[in-house]
Amino acid sequence: MPDAPHPKHRDHPNVSRSDTTDDLRARADAARAAAPPYAELQVTSNFTFLTGASHPDELVHRAAELGHRAIALTDTNSLAGIVRAHVAAKDSGMRFIVGCRVVSADAPGLAILLYPTDKASYASLCSLLTLGKRRAQKGMCILQWRDVLDRHQNLLAIAVPSSELDEHSMDILRRLRESFDNDRLSLAITRHFAQNDHHRIEQIARAGSRIGIPLVVTSDVHYHVPQRRPLHDVLTCIRTRCTIEQAGYRLHANADRHIKSPCEMHRLYAAYPDALRRTVDIAERTAGFSLDQLRYEYPDEIVPAGISPQQHLEHLTRQGALARFPGGVPDKVQLQIDHELRLIDTLGYAPYFLTVHDIVSFAVSRGILCQGRGAAANSAVCYCLGVTAVDPSRVNMLFERFVSKERDEPPDIDIDFEHERREEVIQYLYAKYGRHRAALTAEVISFRSRLAIREVGKAMGLSRDVIDKLAKDVEWWDTSVAQPHRLRELGLNPSDPFLTQTIELAMQLLGFPRHLSQHVGGFVITRAPLEYLVPIENAAMKDRTVIEWDKDDIEAMGMLKVDILGLGMLSCIRKALDLIATHEHRPLTIATIPPEDPVVYDMICKADTIGVFQIESRAQMSMLPRLKPRNYYDLVIEVAIVRPGPIQGNMVHPYLRRRNGEEPTTYFDETIRRVLGRTLGVPLFQEQAMSLAVEAAGFTPGEADQLRRAIAAWKTRGNKLAMYGERILAGMVRRGYPPEFAANVFEQIKGFAGYGFPESHAASFALLVYASCWLKKHHPGAFACALLNSQPMGFYQPAQIVRDAQAHGVSVQPVDVNRSHWDCTLEKTGNEHALRLGLRMVKGLAAADADRIAQCVAQHGPFARIESLWRQSGVKTASLRRLASADAFGSMHLPRQSALWAIQKLNDEPMPLFDHLPARSSAVVEPAYLPRPTPLGQVSHDYAAVGLSLRSHPVSFVRDRLAAMGVTPSGELEHAAKCPDKASITVAGLVLVRQRPGTASGVLFMTIEDETGTANLVVWPSVYDRFRTAIRRSNAIVCTGKVQREGAVVHVVARAIRRLSIDETAGFSKSRDFH
Amino acid sequence: MLRREPHVERLDEPLLARALRRLAIHALRFTPNVSVESPDGLWLDITGCVHLFKDEATLAHHVVRMFNRMGLVTWVAIAPWYGAAWGLARFGLKPICIVDRAHLRHATSTLPLCALRLPVDVLNALNEVGIETIEHLLAVPRAELARRYGLEVLRRLDQAFGRERELQTPIRVRPPLTINRAFAGPTDRLETIQLCAEQLISIVCQRLEQRGAGCRELLLVLTRSDLAPLDLQARSSKPTRDTRHWITLLRPRLERAHLGYGVEALTLTAGGIRTLRHEQIVQWCSDDSPATSDDLTRLADTLMSRLGAQSVRRIYERESHLPERAFAFVSVENGLDIRLPSVQSPPVERPSLLLPSPMPIRVSFLFPEGPIGSVDHEGVGRRVLSCIGPERICGEWWHRDRFVRDYYRLQTDDGAWLWIFRELTLARWFLHGEWA
Structure with a gap:
């Protein structure tokens, strides 16, 4: 299961926005009317990394409050923040000017601010920045001021001298003046409240009049309010790698770089009224361009000549439908297809679907497993095209959840590919569309708690050990470090003002962008070259290029984005299918796996689901015995129900009660039953919320989608919700529902529509859940083998996967140089297949070495002596040592120590004198003088070298000691007689998993394992606080608590936890920790 | 249970070496041949000295008692050969360990391999194959050991069991002057x-x-x-x-x-x-030669000896926008040529005289929001001819300053140039300095 993405500390303005905020705009209008005319043209946001101290939207909102006529954003050599500012400006009724501050290497004393006035000049600006960035390594931009001259048409420019104007700068100004004709060039004057302000400005004014460049006033804004000055100083320290005490003159002397009100500006620059007026002039001249004008165009090579995209799409859909429904397309599905195609035609999205279809066809042609996910699975057209796998005849489709007229933005399709072969798909896109038309979206890496505290602490000059203490203790999602008792616990003084100041600044720094990185798989593809839309830069990885905007920016701009994601389970499934085809001569695909097999559902109901897709987590495994899925749709519900939405909305228990027959299932009328019947009257899916609005309150499907989005945003900016509420009530009353019922329904919709799961997404995933369960039930060896070969993925470590496979009757053979390949394989032993662990399991072994060994063995047959293997394969002794540590010379009858002993004799350096000596043919004798290893030592060494042991479980060595302490073996937990509900119990074992779901009010779930089985612990926050160190840091624990039985689900509610030391080195297990 | 954090300090090797040498000098009362074995021990060759202390046990007790009195925890091992003694002292089970030739093998058999002063990679390689104690090591044929780990292992074994002799370099002490x-x-x-x-x-x-x-x-x-x-x-x-x-x-x-x-x-x-190899002795000095740094040092010493060490200080520049923090003092106790951080001065003018603390003054304007008309300082009023400014300097927030100052240069009618500021948060005026 992929880790859920870290929640951002600060949302993109597009995500948290509302549709209109009338009062914000009204206030901005009022402020503007009251203030004298002024527009701020030089603004540095925090997207000039480690320089600006405010977010773009903060700057825009502040300017709106103060009544500026317009505000520009001029980050250094970057356009990364303009979309955010643009969106914020729309919200607050502010005019926004796109700008950029170009700094060139050969003109250090002069920066040039550029502002486009139309689409063409914007394209020039983007390509200028692209030129500079493609020349340089990631994150840098190398430009020369002559580059600006080549692309100056229709751009407005302001030259900003950084200090006194010297001859070189004057030359450049003259040259610029020649190119930027038509009064497009200005010279900036800024008061810094420094000692020589007056003199400096006079000098600039004189120079301007000599060369003939008019003056303009700017404020050189770095933050939006003066209170941000400390943070700005700290950013300077971080950037220049010094502490605040050492910073000295690197810092500004005063807090003057904030946005000032127009009145203040008029007062300060009263001597230059023309320059003040010019700000508004420039603002008006740029009014010809707005980011809204960037209309996006789809690539067109995906359509054969002569026909339109829509026609091509309809043709492909027809073909696909026939392939999917060989017995004839059902009427319901045909109606759905027609409806979708009509909507696609109206909105002009055909090229989008064709692009995605092209990518999927490529993958299928290469045998790469792929599957669309998310809202796209609501589309029958996608099913026919082979993009998604959810059958419209089995699951209801609500196309408007995916594409709707009202949304006015193109759909967003995420496709999962086998994670190991994803790169092939990416390279195909680059090859087909070219580097200049396809690029990855960026991801803004921002400061999280740990990094923020470290950097701020370093800048403030705290000592390393204090910073380490603060940083290590903060889990990255923790924003409550400032609590006094936590500080005292760490041995720090909470009333030390320096410390509190540091923490405050670190909290302010949270969510600030740190640098741009490439997004995992979001691709942007255009018709015209991308560099006319947005600057492109080099990524850290070779052969990758990235645009400056992230996925929220892309969504706000309405561009086509396809997410090429990697899913580990797809790799695993394909490998398992390949193994089955090879060893049992039974070729299968996901589509041809026998559906609805009752024994598979038996296994699922018993929660025997380690390694299986989605339902292997703690929460899922405790839900399975209660929900008892018996068919595909039950799996869909199972995937969706264990989520924050239904849990918080209190839907889970009513559903379970109705399912078990404890509660009667009633519907108000037939309409409600149509919508909620498949979930027993309990709303679980977003589509159901939308359908309710459509069926019961008379919304159009498109409007229902708007409702869904409004509800998603209402927490951050409650606004139009009231209006929707009234419409729903009115609509339902009109259709004859009583008002209390209507109000109730609205409450329900509000409760879950925002974060409930899309049904289509659950349906896509449920297909994979079933496939993986089927494979695990019927071919456990192949499944375990494929799972091990696809690591890292999933919830569990190889040790647990192997243990689980053994519990299912698979015999597992250890790693062996003479028998193993790099990957784990199935070996035929008699009638059965045993799982042979592969050389990849040996920690630290390079794949190249492993391949060489396997090749040698294939060529020359099994080796009897290490020395001959060494000579033949030419691998270094270091690799052999790792193999020996992993006990991989068993077929040579050399246990670990003897093998190591033998290898230590070998010398990597060539000794030509000995080369022609005949190899000794004496038999290998296990040296008797080496000390015998202890069993615990063996197991410990196994874990260190391979990550698991096929001998005994580490805990079995201390079983006597545990029994003396009264510890119950975990295997006995499943027997209700021995461990009744509410009984006191003590269990012990290795820590496998620590999980703290965000919804469970701070409760921590742990799974521990001993030689008899696993135990699941529930740790409440009070207990967690008391035994924090033991819980967080121990590899193995002893837990005392009470048994909690609910049907077949058993937990131990912890009362006390302490560390269990099993002697020996602690290489036993690395727990997977989830938030 | 009381939890206390350990006190951690950076290791200062020269300091440690000097401290060990002082301890070695103390140990000279037991034997003339004492050498320092960094980082934590001494080697005393007590051949021929034992009879002065009755027997080895008594001598060991004396040693322990002497160092305990200094506050040190001491472990002593006496053995026929230094290699064995080294290992027994550090890894033996008792604080005082006396072993003779006959019992040597038995006493050292359970010692871990680090008692043999082996290099780390050899230790790791031996541990890897399960050889962890001297007993295990002795069981392995010498040829096999040499082949895999080189001759160092054999040398250390031999040093522990007397087959190879080790040379000691005793300390030499100079008598005090x-x-x-x-x-x-x-x-x-x-x-x-x-x-x-x-x-x-x-x-x-x-x-x-x-x-x-x-x-x-x-x-x-x-x-x-x-x-x-x-x-x-x-x-x-x-x-x-x-x-x-x-x-x-x-x-x-x-x-x-x-x-x-x-x-x-x-x-x-x-x-x-x-x-101090060479010292310049100035025989002649003509009157107009510049004072050498030696002269300055002598002057500083003389002043310090008369006035006290803390009274003689040097001033140096610091980087700070605040005028009162732009300099600091350092004592010359340890010499005049201490390294001071180099500082880049910004191109601002500062007055020749800075008052130790700003003095409140009264200021009146020609007209509201207009230029400054006159300045009233300690009862003396002066008319202002010209005013340059403001230069805004905010307090250093990391020192918890909360003030904001606007500085002005004033030329008064009696020819003085004053440096005043307006404290914006208090809305009061102060005089901070004057140009000569």
């Missing part, structure tokens, strides 16, 4: 005492020159007939053996000393002896 003179009878005549002291200083300086060293401290003890001995100390910031200089430093002390009934003897000891 002390000279004393006794008078025929007690004298309270200052000139006599001074003359004698000067002679002693001259002898000490000669001895220092022979050693090629200089000292930083001279201690003159006056043994008085009716009172306790009087200590007079003179300190120099740099090691020196200049007789004139020391006489100059010691003289003021001597002049103020209370001689009592009379002084019977003088003892002069040199402290802080450091190597």
Whole structure:
């Protein structure tokens, strides 16, 4: 299961926005009317990394409050923040000017601010920045001021001298003046409240009049309010790698770089009224361009000549439908297809679907497993095209959840590919569309708690050990470090003002962008070259290029984005299918796996689901015995129900009660039953919320989608919700529902529509859940083998996967140089297949070495002596040592120590004198003088070298000691007689998993394992606080608590936890920790 | 349970070496052959010394007791060969371990391999195959060991069991530099005492020159007939053996000393002896040659000896926008040539005189929001001719300053240039400096 993405500390303005905020705009209008005319043209946001101290939207909102006529954003050599500012400006009724501050290497004393006035000049600006960035390594931009001259048409420019104007700068100004004709060039004057302000400005004014460049006033804004000055100083320290005490003159002397009100500006620059007026002039001249004008165009090579995209799409859909429904397309599905195609035609999205279809066809042609996910699975057209796998005849489709007229933005399709072969798909896109038309979206890496505290602490000059203490203790999602008792616990003084100041600044720094990185798989593809839309830069990885905007920016701009994601389970499934085809001569695909097999559902109901897709987590495994899925749709519900939405909305228990027959299932009328019947009257899916609005309150499907989005945003900016509420009530009353019922329904919709799961997404995933369960039930060896070969993925470590496979009757053979390949394989032993662990399991072994060994063995047959293997394969002794540590010379009858002993004799350096000596043919004798290893030592060494042991479980060595302490073996937990509900119990074992779901009010779930089985612990926050160190840091624990039985689900509610030391080195297990 | 964090400090190797040497000097009372075994031990070769302490156990007890009194936890091992003793002292099970030839093998068998002073990679390789104690190691044929780990392993084994001898490098101690003179009878005549002291200083300086060293401290003890001995100390910031200089430093002390009934003897000891190969002795100096740095050092020393070490300081520049923080003082106790951080001065003008703390003044304007008309300072009103500014300087928030100052340069009608500021948060005016 992929880790859920870290929640951002600060949302993109597009995500948290509302549709209109009338009062914000009204206030901005009022402020503007009251203030004298002024527009701020030089603004540095925090997207000039480690320089600006405010977010773009903060700057825009502040300017709106103060009544500026317009505000520009001029980050250094970057356009990364303009979309955010643009969106914020729309919200607050502010005019926004796109700008950029170009700094060139050969003109250090002069920066040039550029502002486009139309689409063409914007394209020039983007390509200028692209030129500079493609020349340089990631994150840098190398430009020369002559580059600006080549692309100056229709751009407005302001030259900003950084200090006194010297001859070189004057030359450049003259040259610029020649190119930027038509009064497009200005010279900036800024008061810094420094000692020589007056003199400096006079000098600039004189120079301007000599060369003939008019003056303009700017404020050189770095933050939006003066209170941000400390943070700005700290950013300077971080950037220049010094502490605040050492910073000295690197810092500004005063807090003057904030946005000032127009009145203040008029007062300060009263001597230059023309320059003040010019700000508004420039603002008006740029009014010809707005980011809204960037209309996006789809690539067109995906359509054969002569026909339109829509026609091509309809043709492909027809073909696909026939392939999917060989017995004839059902009427319901045909109606759905027609409806979708009509909507696609109206909105002009055909090229989008064709692009995605092209990518999927490529993958299928290469045998790469792929599957669309998310809202796209609501589309029958996608099913026919082979993009998604959810059958419209089995699951209801609500196309408007995916594409709707009202949304006015193109759909967003995420496709999962086998994670190991994803790169092939990416390279195909680059090859087909070219580097200049396809690029990855960026991801803004921002400061999280740990990094923020470290950097701020370093800048403030705290000592390393204090910073380490603060940083290590903060889990990255923790924003409550400032609590006094936590500080005292760490041995720090909470009333030390320096410390509190540091923490405050670190909290302010949270969510600030740190640098741009490439997004995992979001691709942007255009018709015209991308560099006319947005600057492109080099990524850290070779052969990758990235645009400056992230996925929220892309969504706000309405561009086509396809997410090429990697899913580990797809790799695993394909490998398992390949193994089955090879060893049992039974070729299968996901589509041809026998559906609805009752024994598979038996296994699922018993929660025997380690390694299986989605339902292997703690929460899922405790839900399975209660929900008892018996068919595909039950799996869909199972995937969706264990989520924050239904849990918080209190839907889970009513559903379970109705399912078990404890509660009667009633519907108000037939309409409600149509919508909620498949979930027993309990709303679980977003589509159901939308359908309710459509069926019961008379919304159009498109409007229902708007409702869904409004509800998603209402927490951050409650606004139009009231209006929707009234419409729903009115609509339902009109259709004859009583008002209390209507109000109730609205409450329900509000409760879950925002974060409930899309049904289509659950349906896509449920297909994979079933496939993986089927494979695990019927071919456990192949499944375990494929799972091990696809690591890292999933919830569990190889040790647990192997243990689980053994519990299912698979015999597992250890790693062996003479028998193993790099990957784990199935070996035929008699009638059965045993799982042979592969050389990849040996920690630290390079794949190249492993391949060489396997090749040698294939060529020359099994080796009897290490020395001959060494000579033949030419691998270094270091690799052999790792193999020996992993006990991989068993077929040579050399246990670990003897093998190591033998290898230590070998010398990597060539000794030509000995080369022609005949190899000794004496038999290998296990040296008797080496000390015998202890069993615990063996197991410990196994874990260190391979990550698991096929001998005994580490805990079995201390079983006597545990029994003396009264510890119950975990295997006995499943027997209700021995461990009744509410009984006191003590269990012990290795820590496998620590999980703290965000919804469970701070409760921590742990799974521990001993030689008899696993135990699941529930740790409440009070207990967690008391035994924090033991819980967080121990590899193995002893837990005392009470048994909690609910049907077949058993937990131990912890009362006390302490560390269990099993002697020996602690290489036993690395727990997977989830938030 | 009381939880306390361990106190952690950075390891200072020279300090550690010096400390061990001092301990070694103490151990000289047991045997003349003591050497320092960094980082944590001493090697005492007690061959032929045991009979002075009755037997080995008693000697060991004496050693332990001596070091315990200094506050050190001590483990002692006595063995026929140093290799074994080294291992037993550090890894043995008892604080005092005495082993003779017959029992050596048995006593060392369970020691871990690190007791043999093996390099880390060899240790790791041996541990890898399960060889962890000396017993295990002895079981392996020597040829196999040599083949895999080289001859170092065998050498260390042999050193532990006497098959190979180890050489010791004992420490050498220099006697302290002390000279004393006794008078025929007690004298309270200052000139006599001074003359004698000067002679002693001259002898000490000669001895220092022979050693090629200089000292930083001279201690003159006056043994008085009716009172306790009087200590007079003179300190120099740099090691020196200049007789004139020391006489100059010691003289003021001597002049103020209370001689009592009379002084019977003088003892002069040199402290802080450091190597000093050459020292410039200026025979001539013409009047207009610039003062050398040695002169400055001497001046500083003399001032410090008269006024006290803390009273003589140097000023240096610091990077700060706030004028009162743009400089700082440092004491010259440790010499004049201390390294100061280099500072880039910004191109701002600062007044020649900065008041130690700003003084409140009253300011009146020609008209509201207009230029400054006159300045009232300590009752003296002056008319302002011109005003340049403002220069805004905010307080340093990391020092929890909350003020904001707007500085102005004023030219007054009596020709003075003043530097004043307006404190914006208090809305009051202050005078901060003046140009000469």
